[in-house]
Structures are given as C-alpha cells and as structure tokens.
Amino acid sequence: xDLPPDWIDPxxxxxxxxxxxxxxxxxxxxxxxxxxRLIGGVDISNTRFDPENLVFAAVVVLNWPGLEVVAxxxxxxxxxxxxxxxxxxxxxxxxxxxxxxxxGERPDLVLVDGHGVAHPRGLGIAxxxxxxxDVPSIGVAxxxxxxxxxxxxxxxPGAAVPLAWKGRALGTVLRTRCRSNxxxxxxxxxxxxxxxxxxxxxxxxxxxxxEPTRQAHLAANVARRAHGVVKPEGPE
DNA sequence: GCGACAG
DNA sequence: ATCTTGTCGC
Numbered sequence: 001x002d003l004p005p006d007w008i009d010p011x012x013x014x015x016x017x018x019x020x021x022x023x024x025x026x027x028x029x030x031x032x033x034x035x036x037r038l039i040g041g042v043d044i045s046n047t048r049f050d051p052e053n054l055v056f057a058a059v060v061v062l063n064w065p066g067l068e069v070v071a072x073x074x075x076x077x078x079x080x081x082x083x084x085x086x087x088x089x090x091x092x093x094x095x096x097x098x099x100x101x102x103x104g105e106r107p108d109l110v111l112v113d114g115h116g117v118a119h120p121r122g123l124g125i126a127x128x129x130x131x132x133x134d135v136p137s138i139g140v141a142x143x144x145x146x147x148x149x150x151x152x153x154x155x156x157p158g159a160a161v162p163l164a165w166k167g168r169a170l171g172t173v174l175r176t177r178c179r180s181n182x183x184x185x186x187x188x189x190x191x192x193x194x195x196x197x198x199x200x201x202x203x204x205x206x207x208x209x210x211e212p213t214r215q216a217h218l219a220a221n222v223a224r225r226a227h228g229v230v231k232p233e234g235p236e
Numbered sequence: 237g238c239g240a241c242a243g
Numbered sequence: 244a245t246c247t248t249g250t251c252g253c
Contacts, residue, residue, distance in 0.1 A: 044241080084241095092243075113242085114243060115242055119242080141243085142242080143242065143243095144241090145242045
C-alpha cells in the first residue's frame with residue numbers, strides 16, 4: 001500500500017489526527033486472511049531518560065502450529081512524536097516498518113502489543129500497522145485505553161467478557177492465566193472479533209502473553225541492550 | 237472544568 | 244515503555 005509520507009510521519013498532531021481518520025476508514029473487521037503458516041509478533045522497547053528518544057523495534061516470526069521463532073529483525077529509530085495516548089502508532093509504526101522490511105519471509109498474521117480497533121477513533125497501533133502493511137493483525141493490549149469489561153470476568157484461564165465502550169463491544173477482555181491481569185484483545189485489520197480472540201488463545205503457551213508478542217518483547221529488549229555494547233566480555 | 241489515558 | 248532482588252504465593 002502506497003501512502004502519503006505525512007500519514008506515516010505526521011509533522012504535527014493535527015496532521016496525525018487527520019491521517020488517523022483516513023487510515024481508520026480503511027480498517028477491515030472481517031476475516032480476510034489466507035492460510036496461516038507464519039505468525040508475527042511485534043513490540044517496541046525504550047531506554048529510560050533517553051535524550052535521543054530512540055525507539056527499538058522488533059519483529060519476530062514464528063511457525064504455526066509449532067510456535068517456534070524462525071526469524072526476526074529489528075530496527076532503531078529516533079521517535080518523531082512523544083508518547084500520547086491515542087497516538088501510539090505514529091511513534092512506533094515507523095520503526096516497525098523498518099524492521100519489517102528486513103524480513104525475508106513475511107508473516108500471514110501479526111499480533112501487536114497494543115490495541116486494534118479498541119481505540120477512540122478506531123485506529124489503535126495494531127490496526128494502524130495492519131492497514132499500512134495491509135496484513136491481517138490483532139491487537140493484544142495489557143490494559144484498557146477506552147471502554148471497560150462488561151460484567152465480571154471469571155478467574156479461570158479462557159474466561160472472557162466483552163470490552164464495552166459507548167454501548168459497543170470493541171473487543172474482548174481475556175484472562176490467559178490464573179491470578180494474572182487480563183488481556184484486551186481487539187481486531188487489528190482483516191480479522192474478525194471472534195477470530196482475534198481465537199488466535200490469541202491458540203498462541204498461548206502458559207504465559208500471560210501469547211507467544212508472538214512475548215517473543216517480540218524479549219527481542220526488542222535484546223535489540224536495545226545490544227545497542228551501545230562496545231565489546232562482548234570473554235572468559236579470562 | 238475534571239479525570240482518564242495502549243506503550 | 245523504563246528502573247530492579249528478593250520474596251511471597253500457587
């Protein structure tokens with residue numbers, strides 16, 4: 001998909017807002033994914049008090065149904081925008097695109113660390129990335145941005161309840177582990193609400209986060225810590 | 237006006 | 244997001 005540069009790297013918040021509305025109009029919430037053989041996971045890592053404002057992006061590729069990491073790529077970029085709730089995509093997507101471009105084989109589906117359509121204007125980072133890459137994506141967030149669980153969530157893994165906002169169900173609040181806070185799942189792009197939850201559950205390996213984003217999180221940290229490492233330590 | 241607010 | 248070891252509990 002060929003988009004205006006300003007839609008990816010907006011010069012200001014007003015432009016970002018306009019780009020967000022335009023991109024949101026392209027989001028598809030119906031299943032439009034082919035056979036899934038590779039599942040991707042993406043995440044970002046930041047350095048605390050970093051005057052450089054560096055953003056470390058990681059993309060990992062896992063096979064399905066093995067859920068083993070078969071490839072990964074990372075990229076470092078200077079953040080253009082600060083973190084503003086509701087505009088996360090403009091801060092992280094550019095670096096993710098750079099990492100994505102380095103991949104040899106692309107995933108058929110991507111799990112993103114953040115919301116999909118469970119967003120005030122329907123364009124959380126998962127939908128944002130999905131539309132820009134035109135790839136099926138799912139939003140996997142660790143806390144809500146808008147909306148709240150509808151009803152009481154069960155304590156058992158697999159327990160789920162709708163994420164309601166303004167009388168609408170934007171996604172699903174899903175408990176993936178006992179005694180762990182739930183995850184907020186929502187369609188990113190080209191994935192239905194039910195399929196989104198199903199895929200997250202299928203990618204579960206006993207941890208709170210599904211394997212793709214869990215591995216992406218680890219990879220992003222590795223990328224950040226590798227940055228600036230002058231020389232590896234060796235045994236004496 | 238006030239509080240909330242993904243990563 | 245990031246800072247951090249041990250520690251409490253299942």
